[in-house]
Amino acid sequence: MGTLAITVHRPAAAALRRAAGAIERRPVLARWLLAGPGALLAAVLVMAAMPVWLPAGAAGVDNLVYPIVLAPLIWTVVFVYALLENSLPRATAVLTGLFLVDGILVALTATGTIHVNAG
Amino acid sequence: MIPISQPQMKRLTAVHGWSGVILGLLLFTVVITGTVAVFADEIARWSAGSSTERGIDRPIDGIVRDLAEKLPLFYLDDVAVWKTDAGELMAFFHSHAENPATGQPDEYGAMFRIDPASGAVLDRNEGFMWKQPWAWDPSALRHFLVDLHVQLYLPDPWGLIVTGVLGLLMMAAAVTGFLMHRHMIRDLFVAERPGARLVSARDRHVLASSWSLPFAIVLAFTGSFFSFATTVSFPIVAQVAFGGDREAMAGTLFEPPVVEDTRRVRAADLDAIRAIALDEVGGPLTFVSIHHYGRADSRIHVWHAADDGRLGFTQTVFDGASGAFLGVKPQVGNSPSTGNTIRTLMWPLHVGDFAGLVSKAVWGALGATTCFVILSGLRLWVRRREAEPLWRRFGRALTVTSLGLPVAMLASAWAYFLALPAADPFFWTPLGFLAGAVACIVLGLRVATEDRLRALFWRILTWACLLLPPLRLATGGTSWAEALARGHGEVLSIDLLLLAAGGLMWWARSRSRARTIVRDRPAMEPAE
Numbered sequence: 089m090g091t092l093a094i095t096v097h098r099p100a101a102a103a104l105r106r107a108a109g110a111i112e113r114r115p116v117l118a119r120w121l122l123a124g125p126g127a128l129l130a131a132v133l134v135m136a137a138m139p140v141w142l143p144a145g146a147a148g149v150d151n152l153v154y155p156i157v158l159a160p161l162i163w164t165v166v167f168v169y170a171l172l173e174n175s176l177p178r179a180t181a182v183l184t185g186l187f188l189v190d191g192i193l194v195a196l197t198a199t200g201t202i203h204v205n206a207g
Numbered sequence: 208m209i210p211i212s213q214p215q216m217k218r219l220t221a222v223h224g225w226s227g228v229i230l231g232l233l234l235f236t237v238v239i240t241g242t243v244a245v246f247a248d249e250i251a252r253w254s255a256g257s258s259t260e261r262g263i264d265r266p267i268d269g270i271v272r273d274l275a276e277k278l279p280l281f282y283l284d285d286v287a288v289w290k291t292d293a294g295e296l297m298a299f300f301h302s303h304a305e306n307p308a309t310g311q312p313d314e315y316g317a318m319f320r321i322d323p324a325s326g327a328v329l330d331r332n333e334g335f336m337w338k339q340p341w342a343w344d345p346s347a348l349r350h351f352l353v354d355l356h357v358q359l360y361l362p363d364p365w366g367l368i369v370t371g372v373l374g375l376l377m378m379a380a381a382v383t384g385f386l387m388h389r390h391m392i393r394d395l396f397v398a399e400r401p402g403a404r405l406v407s408a409r410d411r412h413v414l415a416s417s418w419s420l421p422f423a424i425v426l427a428f429t430g431s432f433f434s435f436a437t438t439v440s441f442p443i444v445a446q447v448a449f450g451g452d453r454e455a456m457a458g459t460l461f462e463p464p465v466v467e468d469t470r471r472v473r474a475a476d477l478d479a480i481r482a483i484a485l486d487e488v489g490g491p492l493t494f495v496s497i498h499h500y501g502r503a504d505s506r507i508h509v510w511h512a513a514d515d516g517r518l519g520f521t522q523t524v525f526d527g528a529s530g531a532f533l534g535v536k537p538q539v540g541n542s543p544s545t546g547n548t549i550r551t552l553m554w555p556l557h558v559g560d561f562a563g564l565v566s567k568a569v570w571g572a573l574g575a576t577t578c579f580v581i582l583s584g585l586r587l588w589v590r591r592r593e594a595e596p597l598w599r600r601f602g603r604a605l606t607v608t609s610l611g612l613p614v615a616m617l618a619s620a621w622a623y624f625l626a627l628p629a630a631d632p633f634f635w636t637p638l639g640f641l642a643g644a645v646a647c648i649v650l651g652l653r654v655a656t657e658d659r660l661r662a663l664f665w666r667i668l669t670w671a672c673l674l675l676p677p678l679r680l681a682t683g684g685t686s687w688a689e690a691l692a693r694g695h696g697e698v699l700s701i702d703l704l705l706l707a708a709g710g711l712m713w714w715a716r717s718r719s720r721a722r723t724i725v726r727d728r729p730a731m732e733p734a735e
Contacts, residue, residue, distance in 0.1 A: 119218070135440060139448045145544045149460055152448060153539055153546030156440040157553065160431040164378045171222060171383075172215050197447050204448040 108177035115176060123170040126183050131163035133190035140193045144205040151205045209386060216387065223383040226376050227584050228601075232608045233359070234373050234380075235581045239612055240356035241430070242574030245558055245567050249697040251292035251349035254623060254679070262491025262512065263290050268477040270326045271298055274319060275474070275500055282316050286497040288477075293345035296323040299336060300500075306335045309363075318342055340633060347632035348623040351640065352616070357433075360637065364438040371438070374431025380584075381423040384416055391417065405590055412583040415576050422573040423580070429557035463524060463533075463541050468503035475507065475530030483532050484509040484523045493520075503528050508536070518561045519551040564696075582609050603651055603660075610664035611647030617671040618643025624675075624682045665716050673709030676702035 111118045135155040142151035155162075166183070173179035196202045211219065227234070243250070267288055275283055284302035291297055301316025313335045320330040320342070332342045344350045351360075358366020388394055394417040399410040416423075432440075445456040477495065484492060494510035505527025513519055524533040537547035555561035559570025585605050592598035622639020626632040647664070654660040679702070680686065690698035 123222075132439075132443065136443050136447050139444055145546060147537070147540030147542045147544035147547065149540035150544055150546035152444055152456065152460060153544075153550050155444050156436055157432055157546075157549050159435055159440045160375060160378060160428050163375055164382055164428075167379060168382055168386075171218055172211075172386075174212070174214065194447055 107180075111176045111180055118176045118180065119170070122176070122179050122183055123167055127163060127167040127170050130166045130183050130186045130190075131159065133187060133194065134162050134166075135159045137190035137193040137197075139204040140197055140202060142205065211386060211389075219383045219387050223380055223387060224584075224588055226380050226383075227581065228588055230373060230376050231581055231585050232604065233369075234377055235578060235585075235608060236359065236612060237356060237370055237373050237430075238377075238426075238574060238581060239578050240352060240616070241426075242571055242578060243616065244353050244356040245560075245571045245574060246701075247349050247353050248292065249564075249567075249701060250352065251344075251346035252695065252697050253701040254348045254620070254684070255291075255293040255345040262493055263288070263296075263481065263495065264491070265296075265323045266478045267296065267323075267481070267495070268479075270296065270321055270323075271477055271497075272474065273326070274298055274328075275300065278317065283500040283502075284498075285314070285316075286500045288495040288497075289493060290323065291320075291343065291345045292349075294323070295329065295345070296321040297343055299343075301336070304335075306338070308335070308338070313337070341631070346623075347626075347636045348620055350633070351619055351623075351636045355640070367434045367438045371431045371434030374427045374434055377423060377427035378431065381420060381427060385420055385424075388413075388417065405587070408583065408587055408590060412580065412587055415583065416580045419573055419576040419580055423577050425556055426574075426577065429553050432553055433557065460539050463506065463536060465498075465504050465506055470503040471501055472503050472505075472528045474501045474505065475525065475527055477507070479530055480507055480509065480525045483525070483530075484511070487532060488521050488523055488535060489514060497527055499527065506533075513555060513561050518555050520554070603657070606657060606660060606664075607647055607651035610661065610668065611644060611651065614647050614664060614667050614671065615640045615643035617668070617675065618646075620675060621671065621678065624678050624684075627682050662716070665712060669709050669712040669716065671709075672705045672712065675705050 135158075138155035138158075139151045142154055144151045166186070170179055170183065173182075193202070197204060271286065271288060275286070278300050281302050282300035285300075287297075287299040287301075289297050297318065297320060299314075299316055299318045301314045301318075303312050304315040305311070306313035306315075314337060315335050317331060317333045318336045319328050321328055330342070332339065336342055340350050341347070354360055357370065359369055360366065361369060385391075394413050397410050397414050397417075399414070400406050441456070442451075442453065445451060445453045449455045449459075474497075481492060481495075488511045491512050491514060492509055493512045496508045496510075497505060498507075499505040507525040507527045509523045509525070511521040511523065520538065522536045522538065524536045525531065526533060537543055537551070539547040539550045555566075559566045582605070586602075589598050589602040589605060593602065619636050619640035622642070623632050623636040625639075626635035650660060650663060654663060685695070685698045687699050687702070690696075
């Protein structure tokens with residue numbers, strides 16, 4: 089069983105190690121991309137996906153108001169994280185996770201598979 | 208404090224410095240105009256030639272009813288009624304149509320300027336009136352200064368996007384500045400080290416930024432919210448939640464549900480509604496909007512300015528046919544919610560308009576401190592690099608912007624008052640600013656030494672401040688006696704502030720020259 093797991097995961101782990109190595113070889117460029125366009129895109133996607141998972145509240149508007157009001161704060165949090173995180177591969181993984189999760193939520197909403205919370 | 212490693216501190220310092228250097232001068236422009244714009248209403252009343260009580264305080268039903276009876280039904284779709292800072296009543300009867308100039312839906316209708324005492328129509332204009340401020344804003348000066356702050360006089364939506372980005376930049380500078388502070392409490396009481404050295408300048412920057420840090424974060428957050436809300440955030444959320452239908456989302460957020468009923472009925476008495484609104488919530492009433500005037504499904508919204516302990520605007524809703532009071536409507540949604548509370552707080556937090564002139568004065572002072580923080584930070588950056596010609600030139604640009612911008616703003620006020628009696632102030636006010644700005648840039652390019660340039664700007668600022676109140680009075684502005692008799696302190700206050708600023712600059716300049724003479728004298732003695 090142990091042998092099987094190693095056999096299956098070794099290429100993926102090697103690919104991840106190679107990606108992490110590539111990121112660490114260009115630290116300035118990677119930091120610029122993460123804190124610049126990366127933080128901006130992550131903030132937009134988090135804001136766009138918020139109406140899906142946030143509760144609408146008693147008045148049925150909280151999930152629409154929060155993303156609009158909090159947009160600058162969301163960007164600031166992501167930007168400062170991308171700036172302070174010492175491990176660039178980890179920062180890349182976190183931001184990629186944000187892109188994927190929020191991007192999928194937005195895509196599912198756009199195709200009508202899921203709906204935003206209504207009051 | 209948050210533990211910060213050496214590499215993290217290096218990155219924070221780089222972002223803090225470079226973010227300021229790249230867009231700091233634009234940020235200074237937005238903050239200094241914002242500091243002035245905090246007093247937009249006071250400036251409007253000071254500059255409009257006459258001043259008035261805030262709020263709709265006279266009967267309006269007869270006036271609105273008479274006008275509505277003479278208009279086709281198209282114009283009765285929506286009616287807006289308010290009072291200008293010059294004391295005139297405005298009524299805008301309108302519907303919605305595509306504006307050919309922008310290709311966007313817009314409000315088209317007939318706008319009346321009315322004498323509130325006699326009800327006489329003083330002026331009537333028709334068109335997409337919100338795009339024609341000369342018809343409804345009595346102060347071109349206020350309009351220009353607010354526009355400069357909100358969108359740097361750039362076209363829609365780019366101006367808002369630029370100021371939004373500047374807001375984010377300010378957030379980045381403030382948050383990185385906060386994280387860089389190793390001794391936050393000690394820095395609140397740091398004393399400037401003597402000798403006019405680099406460390407002295409740094410102490411001043413640290414002291415001012417420590418005190419203004421929370422304010423800078425609040426200002427940057429609320430400012431970028433206002434810039435991005437309509438241009439970026441609202442369309443994105445509307446796309447996800449309503450498939451891109453912005454009107455549907457606006458309806459959910461701002462409109463109470465009404466069952467359509469197109470029958471024509473007699474419209475409710477607006478004066479009775481005004482009395483109930485005052486009774487239920489209190490004054491001053493600043494705006495009345497009537498949806499479907501004279502229809503069975505009509506709704507009337509009355510806006511109450513922040514007062515009597517209310518932090519933001521409050522809205523009361525009435526049945527436009529029966530006049531029945533339907534309740535207090537939150538700004539967002541139709542029942543109280545946390546989202547509405549947060550949204551309502553954004554405006555008073557941004558402009559300080561929640562406790563009258565006192566809170567505005569605090570906001571103005573903190574805005575001025577933020578201006579000092581930006582300039583002292585940039586000056587520090589330049590002083591550390593003044594051996595390099597490029598940064599010396601940047602230092603010159605910093606002097607031209609920091610002193611030239613107030614000169615240009617005063618030039619816009621001069622142009623406004625000079626144009627008021629005979630020309631179009633909406634044309635001349637921005638032109639005055641432009642002329643002032645160009646003149647300052649030319650001076651910056653031609654005057655050889657930094658000291659001479661500063662002295663020149665200082666003299667211009669001194670005289671521009673000292674002579675502005677006499678110019679205002681000479682061009683027909685409210686006299687001090689009239690303002691005092693009506694109890695309108697802003698006319699006297701702004702005039703006195705300008706005279707005090709001019710006087711203070713005169714005194715500071717004289718003192719600085721006296722010091723220079725005393726300092727130079729011993730050096731000459733051996734030669735003598």
